[in-house]
Amino acid sequence: MTNPPAPAPASDNQSSSRTGVWLIGARGSVATTAVAGCAAVTAGLHPATGMVSETAPFASAALPPLPSLVFGGHDTAACPLGKRAEQLAEGGVLPHGLPVALHAELAAADREIRTGGPLPGDTRGDEELIAAFAADITDFTRRHDLARTVVVNVASTEPVPEPGSDRLPASSLYAAAAIEAGCAYVNFTPSTGIRTRALAEAAAARGLPHAGRDGKTGQTLLRSVLAPMFVQRALSVRAWSGTNLLGGGDGAVLADPAAAAAKNAGKERVLADTLGAAPEGEVHIDDVPALGDWKTAWDHIAFDGFLGTRMVLQTTWQGCDSALAAPLVIDLARFAARAHEAGLSGPLPELGFYFKAPDPGAPASLSDQYGELLAFAARLGESR
Amino acid sequence: MTNPPAPAPASDNQSSSRTGVWLIGARGSVATTAVAGCAAVTAGLHPATGMVSETAPFASAALPPLPSLVFGGHDTAACPLGKRAEQLAEGGVLPHGLPVALHAELAAADREIRTGGPLPGDTRGDEELIAAFAADITDFTRRHDLARTVVVNVASTEPVPEPGSDRLPASSLYAAAAIEAGCAYVNFTPSTGIRTRALAEAAAARGLPHAGRDGKTGQTLLRSVLAPMFVQRALSVRAWSGTNLLGGGDGAVLADPAAAAAKNAGKERVLADTLGAAPEGEVHIDDVPALGDWKTAWDHIAFDGFLGTRMVLQTTWQGCDSALAAPLVIDLARFAARAHEAGLSGPLPELGFYFKAPDPGAPASLSDQYGELLAFAARLGESR
Amino acid sequence: MTNPPAPAPASDNQSSSRTGVWLIGARGSVATTAVAGCAAVTAGLHPATGMVSETAPFASAALPPLPSLVFGGHDTAACPLGKRAEQLAEGGVLPHGLPVALHAELAAADREIRTGGPLPGDTRGDEELIAAFAADITDFTRRHDLARTVVVNVASTEPVPEPGSDRLPASSLYAAAAIEAGCAYVNFTPSTGIRTRALAEAAAARGLPHAGRDGKTGQTLLRSVLAPMFVQRALSVRAWSGTNLLGGGDGAVLADPAAAAAKNAGKERVLADTLGAAPEGEVHIDDVPALGDWKTAWDHIAFDGFLGTRMVLQTTWQGCDSALAAPLVIDLARFAARAHEAGLSGPLPELGFYFKAPDPGAPASLSDQYGELLAFAARLGESR
Amino acid sequence: MTNPPAPAPASDNQSSSRTGVWLIGARGSVATTAVAGCAAVTAGLHPATGMVSETAPFASAALPPLPSLVFGGHDTAACPLGKRAEQLAEGGVLPHGLPVALHAELAAADREIRTGGPLPGDTRGDEELIAAFAADITDFTRRHDLARTVVVNVASTEPVPEPGSDRLPASSLYAAAAIEAGCAYVNFTPSTGIRTRALAEAAAARGLPHAGRDGKTGQTLLRSVLAPMFVQRALSVRAWSGTNLLGGGDGAVLADPAAAAAKNAGKERVLADTLGAAPEGEVHIDDVPALGDWKTAWDHIAFDGFLGTRMVLQTTWQGCDSALAAPLVIDLARFAARAHEAGLSGPLPELGFYFKAPDPGAPASLSDQYGELLAFAARLGESR
Ligand SMILES: NC(=O)c1ccc[n+]([C@@H]2O[C@H](COP(=O)([O-])OP(=O)(O)OC[C@H]3O[C@@H](n4cnc5c(N)ncnc54)[C@H](O)[C@@H]3O)[C@@H](O)[C@H]2O)c1
Ligand SMILES: NC(=O)c1ccc[n+]([C@@H]2O[C@H](COP(=O)([O-])OP(=O)(O)OC[C@H]3O[C@@H](n4cnc5c(N)ncnc54)[C@H](O)[C@@H]3O)[C@@H](O)[C@H]2O)c1
Ligand SMILES: NC(=O)c1ccc[n+]([C@@H]2O[C@H](COP(=O)([O-])OP(=O)(O)OC[C@H]3O[C@@H](n4cnc5c(N)ncnc54)[C@H](O)[C@@H]3O)[C@@H](O)[C@H]2O)c1
Numbered sequence A, B, C, D: 001m002t003n004p005p006a007p008a009p010a011s012d013n014q015s016s017s018r019t020g021v022w023l024i025g026a027r028g029s030v031a032t033t034a035v036a037g038c039a040a041v042t043a044g045l046h047p048a049t050g051m052v053s054e055t056a057p058f059a060s061a062a063l064p065p066l067p068s069l070v071f072g073g074h075d076t077a078a079c080p081l082g083k084r085a086e087q088l089a090e091g092g093v094l095p096h097g098l099p100v101a102l103h104a105e106l107a108a109a110d111r112e113i114r115t116g117g118p119l120p121g122d123t124r125g126d127e128e129l130i131a132a133f134a135a136d137i138t139d140f141t142r143r144h145d146l147a148r149t150v151v152v153n154v155a156s157t158e159p160v161p162e163p164g165s166d167r168l169p170a171s172s173l174y175a176a177a178a179i180e181a182g183c184a185y186v187n188f189t190p191s192t193g194i195r196t197r198a199l200a201e202a203a204a205a206r207g208l209p210h211a212g213r214d215g216k217t218g219q220t221l222l223r224s225v226l227a228p229m230f231v232q233r234a235l236s237v238r239a240w241s242g243t244n245l246l247g248g249g250d251g252a253v254l255a256d257p258a259a260a261a262a263k264n265a266g267k268e269r270v271l272a273d274t275l276g277a278a279p280e281g282e283v284h285i286d287d288v289p290a291l292g293d294w295k296t297a298w299d300h301i302a303f304d305g306f307l308g309t310r311m312v313l314q315t316t317w318q319g320c321d322s323a324l325a326a327p328l329v330i331d332l333a334r335f336a337a338r339a340h341e342a343g344l345s346g347p348l349p350e351l352g353f354y355f356k357a358p359d360p361g362a363p364a365s366l367s368d369q370y371g372e373l374l375a376f377a378a379r380l381g382e383s384r
């Protein structure tokens, strides 16, 4: 990677009060819901349900206010944001009428979406792609006179990269571009992103904070509250089995076993980390297009109590994935932007609350992760 | 209540290293499982699954060791403990063969069970009953040369007392007897127990610690880990409905609406405390004798996510109530005995981890309660 | 009841090819969905999913075609049908845009809704009310030159009538009016309707067919297919417990224990009839307004297999009640109209497929009921 | 296959009133439970729960009485039946104490178990193995002076045979041996068994009845009652997904994808046959040793109602596989023996009630299958 042009340090950019949110996969379900939802909350059309950063404990963390966020991003698809929003409304993800009401905001974000890559037949090498992506981001930041931009990966899950390949996976090209453009980086997907030694070092060298990986919105969220209960109560988990049914773009991608493998690694990690060892049991991800954006996750936990008595807990989670993910994406962009502003650098295990596979050092239980998030917010507030 | 005769302070009793556990309802499922289970673990026949006090974080809290516990109690029923244990083994609560293996221990505990009350036709007044119960406890403590005795209520749930009655409910008679006998007191049931102003004051005056109320072993346990998740994630709970199916003695008693009301108050409290207000939804307790000691609890939680999207979580808990309760009863006896030894007095909100309706000051989330329990154990360890 | 004026026999009315459907409770969720849905299917906007009468086996039963149905009815509420339809679309029961697309059809049906009763303060006696209701129905039939009209009760569930009352419940007033107006009658609710000796005799005397009672759309539907399985497999059902969560108008009404009692009687009947005796277990109906028109029914079935092995089946049904009920209401109106045309009289146990508490003589298992329905359709086709 | 020695025709064997049941896999869970269960019911220790052939409608079908059944079989494992029974009692499949009570009967059956094959290193060809197996069966029949013997395959599920192999799968070797020994044959497993053209023709030529394949005891049983409900109610099934968790020997074998494929083919067939086309959705079989002989099957059915409304049914089945299977194995042996006695020959689709993949001509719905079974029993009764 060539040395990137040194941008003006973010903290110097006192004149601007606006923050860029650059979404990789900007035309996807999660991205569209995030853009529409941020606009809807800003316009007072909906309460900020699901947005942790808007709750009272985070009021004094000096996060960038919702109305100050400016959206743009990369995607390889061409469908305009307004049309994606209409599709999501038809599927019940967005309220009917919202795409029309937010027509202007969606169009504005749509104008800031650039063609990503690599597309089939693209002959550019990694360096060229990184430079092109970085230029898009820098251009966005400059044109809008933004204090800083956070890059958030919400693109389709990549297959686990084959070992020994001499090309970086696309998610890592974007992460490199974020570094090159001097941006904080968040990976909401299970793809590699910034998790290579070289990229992590480059981010540290540039003094950039980053966080990942793979947003925790359903089965793993539940596991991160239930597994600690079994440990705290000294109950012995014998087997933890799970099945996920999901449609939507994510379901189609995860029907590829290689992509599912990336996802499942995160899911099983929380159990092993909490219980000490991975229990018996498998995790399935089924593509069920009929469910649309609605995910169903069934978990079956066989555990032993006193004197070996066999017991069972089952959970069924029926959620709308994009509606769960979108407010967290906005939360993460705000925290990462504030961390960048506050001069923090390197991985942010304090954001483990949001991820299936948090940065090293994060605790595994949701409640401990929430405690860390509160403490982090307090530090961010003090450092203002 | 007359002023009780002052017993020798427990802490003077340096010669003895044994602790009494006096169970009100000593022939019930929970009590029988506790007595048999303690003996089984002590004898190395089973691991201490479900017994929190035996896990590593509590090793240095100076709790009385399991082999040092001596069991006795009151009951109004006559069925010998050994026979109760056989019945529980037939129902799958105790392992087959265990009642035979522990014949001696069960017989020893059975010899220490005294007739409780008031039985139908009993003409004694409250003071007489209290004095008789206290004498039984004191006699037990003296004969076994115990350092101290903890009184634990695991008797059948009482109906909510009618306001204005001039008699104390039986559970409060036993609590008064515990105070009179200079014992720490634990209420594992939803009955009134020590929760009257006069009794709380008497315990404080005597310098006795106590804890309650209503052991948290299933649906409420789950609620105390799930409700915080919704709050932490800023998800809006619309309705939380629950149905409990249970057989056993507890199921028969709770088929009485007045007894069920006592139980449900605790169940709903955790939601109101955590969520800020009680959501829509009811809780049912059905007596289903066919299930024996196996309880099934179904919960249905309707919640809203971002932009008002409707989502649902359902849980089904299939547990053996007595197997869940018994190790906690032993935990509580150990903590209360140690607190007494350490000179603590009054309510112990630090034991909120164990209860549906903890003493005032306890947090509502299980993980916070666990944190308090750890801190309490540390203090107990230091005060040695 | 005075002798009603003899209307021209329906079969003489050869000139007309149209059939009236007179809905008691015409502004309710079920009624509105039935009116809108019939228009939507007629207009080719939606397939006839859920409408059994439109499936191939019934093509030659000579049922009145969907476009020939004309809707009207009684209600005590004033909200126009178009507005009710909008509310249902907001709740996800009707597709967005449908109320606008069917504006004319909804307005036409709305014009044919007359004020029902008795309203609070109404001083009319039973005979007066019956006469007024009958006049409304006759007037509707004449003005539209209908071959015949079927009266279908889809009004709110009534409390179980108090024994010894000298007034008929409203549902029976409407049933009497149907007889007086010479109409076939269907009771889709658990209310009394035509199930009094006097009314049943009057219907028989007038040669009118009728069918009831209480549409089978969820938990009972499932029970009528699952209970036979246990019997056929010689498995021993120990306990069958159920909880229903429902919002909507029906939920609010059934929060009244007296109304719920009417409902539950039907639910438990299918088990007793199929299993030989009612197993242990209760049925709860909870009003959960947050669920809107979406009902959740949880069933827990404890059964014994070979050598007494304990096993469990659980089912969770999440359905939209009005969407389940409406096509059945149209089915029933068509079958009853055709039965009337074919000269059938008295109760129609052949329609037991549709009801929780069918007319005497109907089998209890859904598959047997379906067999009877097929045979009935064949007879109706032949009798043309 | 060489021409087998012609045994005395079964119907000539008037002197004997006893019937042999030769179990392939005679030391497995299902076989052991069948042998123990038949003895327990015969001895009056337990009711015949789960045994359809013992219910009233089958009393006059002239089935061989339970006490007349004599058990033997092949297995490749060496563990004595008595010890297997003890293991099953420890796992809760058999009642405690039963293995001791039935010691004599288990020992008698154990003495009639011969070593099956082919074992690793076995150099015998197909013909040799068939002859050896047939000789074992014939010897058993003669020594016990049995009227006839039925061969029932309850051995481990085989992988789907690789096309083009020149060896028969073991299950087909046993089926050939059954034919050679002049026995009726039942295949309770998904293995090939008699389902090759050559074997089916040989059975027909010998005038032998046979039935298969793969006992229907859980998820598929449920599907065969639920799928018809959706069809009869004109509801549109969008996706039907399922997960099976099972331990025990069967779980371990089905962890092999090739074996699972054989199983799943049967499971999906019932849906395609009933619904007209296979809906979206997958079926998983997970090996979860912690569950022992207890199987959990979760099904999630997404369906559309009127006007496209989305609804969901979920079922959770928690059963003991061997306790479900064993009484059906006895049923099938009795029906097949009686069919043989009555001179029936070739496949018996009338036994489709018992199988996931019945013989051609069987209906797909359980209730229709039950109807056929009743009619079959009537014919068997008349032909006496
Ligand atoms: N929704 C959740 O709850 C949740 C939770 C955790 C993680 N995630 C992850 O979020 C991601 C997005 O999910 P979604 O439901 O929005 O999926 P989606 O399929 O709707 O959207 C993904 C978008 O990424 C785009 N894309 C693909 N490759 C690209 C590339 N090389 N460059 C730029 N854009 C590219 C696609 O064109 C598409 O628009 C997935 O990786 C998913 O695993 C989602
Ligand atoms: N098992 C659990 O998970 C759990 C959880 C929380 C609370 N509890 C409570 O624990 C209590 C015991 O439950 P169980 O399942 O053992 O019930 P159980 O019916 O098996 O035993 C109760 C015992 O109390 C005795 N008793 C009744 N009245 C008495 C009196 N006045 N004096 C002395 N003894 C009396 C009865 O004779 C019986 O032996 C119940 O109140 C229950 O609500 C249990
Ligand atoms: N939806 C289902 O799946 C289902 C199944 C079985 C039975 N039912 C029964 O169908 C009925 C209607 O259900 P719904 O969901 O439409 O309820 P709803 O509350 O939406 O509608 C009931 C209507 O009846 C009207 N009404 C009340 N009293 C009346 C009277 N005396 N005269 C005329 N109208 C009167 C009300 O004003 C209201 O408009 C209920 O009795 C319900 O139990 C419904």
Ligand SMILES: NC(=O)c1ccc[n+]([C@@H]2O[C@H](COP(=O)([O-])OP(=O)(O)OC[C@H]3O[C@@H](n4cnc5c(N)ncnc54)[C@H](O)[C@@H]3O)[C@@H](O)[C@H]2O)c1
Pocket: D024, D025, D026, D027, D028, D029, D030, D031, D074, D075, D076, D077, D116, D117, D118, D154, D155, D156, D157, D158, D170, D188, D189, D190, D214, D215, D216, D217, D248, D249, D250, D321, D322, D324, D325
């Ligand atoms: N239990 C159910 O509900 C159910 C339902 C449908 C089908 N089945 C089928 O029944 C069969 C038996 O199930 P199980 O739970 O008893 O399994 P199991 O593993 O307990 O027993 C299988 C037995 O087959 C023996 N065996 C393996 N290969 C053999 C061979 N070549 N010759 C002779 N014996 C051989 C094994 O040694 C073992 O004793 C399986 O194929 C299973 O798929 C069971």
Ligand code: NA
Pocket: A029, A030, A247, A248, A249, A250, A251, A293, A321, A322
């Ligand atoms: Na998605």
Ligand code: NA
Pocket: B029, B030, B247, B248, B249, B250, B251, B293, B321, B322
């Ligand atoms: Na109990």
